[in-house]
Amino acid sequence: MNINWRDSAFFCAAIVALLSVFATSADAKDWGPYQVDDRRSGYTFMTDESRAMQADNFQNPGMLWVEQGADLWEKVEGKANKSCSTCHGESGESMKNVAVTYPVYDQATKKLQNVEQQINHCREKNMEAKPYKWESGEMLSMSTFINYQSLGTPVAVKTDGAAAPFFEKGKAFYNQRRGQLDMGCKHCHEDNPGGMIRANTLSQGQGNGFPTYRLKWQKVGSLHRRFRGCNKQVRAKPYGYGSDEYTNLELYVKSRGQGLPVETPAVRN
Secondary structure, three states: OOOOHHHHHHHHHHHHHHHHHHHHHHHHOOOHHHEEOOEEOHHHHOOHHHHHHHHOOOOOOOHHHHHHHHHHHHOOEOOOOEOHHHHHOOHHHHOOOHHHHOOEEEOOOOEEEOHHHHHHHHHHHOOOOOOOOOOOHHHHHHHHHHHHOOEOOEOOOOOOHHHHHHHHHHHHHHHOOEOOOOEOHHHHHOOOOOOEEOOEEOOOOOOOOOOEEEOOOOEEEOHHHHHHHHHHHOOOOOOOOOOHHHHHHHHHHHHHOOOOEEOOOEEEO
């Protein structure tokens, strides 16, 4: 078969130009609260079908974890014979700003503490109950339920004062090359958002939707699970759930999405 390479090159150039037009059109779209300045939620990189699934509580699979968390909120456990509501009362009031402000600096431990760690702190110290295991059904349900109380509220984490050294450590982790692929978080989520990796569109890697329901996982998962998955994908050894490294990284990632609305439970690929 004879191939006119000049025509083929012209065809490829036309395709690239067309894709560029599509990308420009997507970037120019008014995303409302899902875009603040140059910060865009992962919601804006999803398909119309996935966005519709997230928006409808009857279609959003993550709402199952919210409902289970609501039951756990009222469940009396531990030697102290308490439930979460015993101390915190109505969750819609007491928890409505938790997702937007955590991780926070904890004076007792002298380091950052995220929502999952705070849940177990309360269980052990106040309820005298066993801590939940990370990524267990109970932990995911409770953390999803608590974060859901901030739905639609803009992220506003504190990165100065006592939190500043941990923020800087998280930033350094984000930018550091690692693994056999010699890549940092920034190389996908800052340098190439909107590009393709395998069959998926790269997003800015915002954390405002976690815990999130991933279609790939077929369940809700934490932000630290996502960190571990990314580390594995660049052939780097992942850190443990709740590690200082990931909690510091969580603060930095949340700071990148300042002003974006909490979407828990978001729906992502």
